[in-house]
Amino acid sequence: MLIFLATLTLSSYSTTSYSESQDVITIAVPSNKSFTLSIDFKVLNYTTLESSLEISLSNKSVIKLYLNEHVITLLPGFYLFNNSKVASKELMLEAGKWYSIVINYNYTVNNLVICLKALNSSFISTDIRRVLTLFNQGLAFNGDNWFFTETTTICKLSRNLSKIIKCNFDPIPKSLKEEEYFHLGDLDYYNGLLVIPVEKTRYVKPAVIAIYDSDTLRFLNYSYTPQDHMPWIALDSNGYIYTSEYSPVTEINVYHVKQVGFGNYIEPIKVIKLKESLENIQGGVVVEDELLALTSDDGDHIYFINISTGDIIGKVRLPGLYEMEGIEYVKEGNKQFFYVLFNTQGLGKNVLYRYHLIDSGELLSLLNVSYKLPATIRIVYDNKSIILGNINIATPSPRGEVRPNYNYMLIVTLIIVIAIIITLILARKHK
Numbered sequence: 001m002l003i004f005l006a007t008l009t010l011s012s013y014s015t016t017s018y019s020e021s022q023d024v025i026t027i028a029v030p031s032n033k034s035f036t037l038s039i040d041f042k043v044l045n046y047t048t049l050e051s052s053l054e055i056s057l058s059n060k061s062v063i064k065l066y067l068n069e070h071v072i073t074l075l076p077g078f079y080l081f082n083n084s085k086v087a088s089k090e091l092m093l094e095a096g097k098w099y100s101i102v103i104n105y106n107y108t109v110n111n112l113v114i115c116l117k118a119l120n121s122s123f124i125s126t127d128i129r130r131v132l133t134l135f136n137q138g139l140a141f142n143g144d145n146w147f148f149t150e151t152t153t154i155c156k157l158s159r160n161l162s163k164i165i166k167c168n169f170d171p172i173p174k175s176l177k178e179e180e181y182f183h184l185g186d187l188d189y190y191n192g193l194l195v196i197p198v199e200k201t202r203y204v205k206p207a208v209i210a211i212y213d214s215d216t217l218r219f220l221n222y223s224y225t226p227q228d229h230m231p232w233i234a235l236d237s238n239g240y241i242y243t244s245e246y247s248p249v250t251e252i253n254v255y256h257v258k259q260v261g262f263g264n265y266i267e268p269i270k271v272i273k274l275k276e277s278l279e280n281i282q283g284g285v286v287v288e289d290e291l292l293a294l295t296s297d298d299g300d301h302i303y304f305i306n307i308s309t310g311d312i313i314g315k316v317r318l319p320g321l322y323e324m325e326g327i328e329y330v331k332e333g334n335k336q337f338f339y340v341l342f343n344t345q346g347l348g349k350n351v352l353y354r355y356h357l358i359d360s361g362e363l364l365s366l367l368n369v370s371y372k373l374p375a376t377i378r379i380v381y382d383n384k385s386i387i388l389g390n391i392n393i394a395t396p397s398p399r400g401e402v403r404p405n406y407n408y409m410l411i412v413t414l415i416i417v418i419a420i421i422i423t424l425i426l427a428r429k430h431k
Helices: 174-178 408-430
Strands: 019-021 024-028 035-043 053-056 061-066 077-082 084-090 098-106 111-118 122-131 138-141 146-150 153-157 164-168 181-184 188-190 193-200 208-213 219-224 240-243 249-256 262-265 270-278 281-287 291-296 301-306 312-317 323-332 335-343 350-358 363-370 376-381 386-396 402-404
Touching (some): 035 376, 138 188, 138 335, 270 312, 281 335, 291 323, 376 386
Parallel strands (some): 281 323
Antiparallel strands (some): 019 024, 024 376, 035 386, 053 061, 053 376, 077 084, 138 146, 146 153, 153 164, 181 193, 193 208, 240 249, 281 291, 335 350
């Protein structure tokens, strides 16, 4: 595990050292020189509306990092303001992880390039969308189309989510509605079929597994199960259906798509016992037939479960302001993406995050603008949502290499310590 100490590296060219007062730091930057400034920080918590970090380039220009869970007015990410918004990169970082803002300034052409460097491997979202309130329960993707469920609706969308192709506004058959079935959950796609959990009023057994045609969204067949709740369903490539109760979740029930008939009653083929109890499970998806990724509205997390053993092998903390709903896994080339749906409960459009894993040391481009920097840069940060780590400045050598600036305060401290040790040794000899 990497540990980053909160230290400041002083500049060899600066006559003014850093001034720090609670959550404000002022940095003197080199005049008439290109340089690279890196600011390490750890995300502690998400915020509601306010920015977590501000890097003031002048009285009028400032770079702001928003980790806001409230996304109705402003999406989270990095923004450069110069009276008004000049440029932005929308993204959401993972709480509990370390990152570095890397600012490269080219003095010759007054160009400012800002990147984000991951100091831990972490899940981040670089694609955040507001989607219709109609999409509030679950989602699935078949490679060509997206499918969303609302409590009593199924919709089919284009690949880029820009167009609604078809909706079924009355997907629960009359016979089931007469039995007080009313609620669709997080669905999944399998071989031309949509497999959807249907729950009963008061969430009492038997919950139903229903199957629909993915082309027409027409209801095909269903089976009763011994479950009370059934908030989510996920299928692997072999047609096995994974699902659970809502809370507490101590086991995963496994059925098979071939069991589902016309109103028959089915029992799980297998039960996976979890090594830990989970709460408020809302969505699930199978990852490469090896893992289950479950969304939990417990504050909020994605839990990764080994299907073979029931071990919880990892979790990711996500924003928790809205109700976390369904999840979908999509692989594009060698990249893995997790789409997570949040229900704003009528506060505005719902939110769809696309998360992916970035490796430690990986760089993401944020902003690239023309700008003339002043002599000082001021950093203001919210110490409840982030903490700062190392702050370093490096300048190019005459050969074009990056030359780090040495911490002269540290050198002076070492010299003093050595001098004290030598003085003590000499004093003992004279005794």
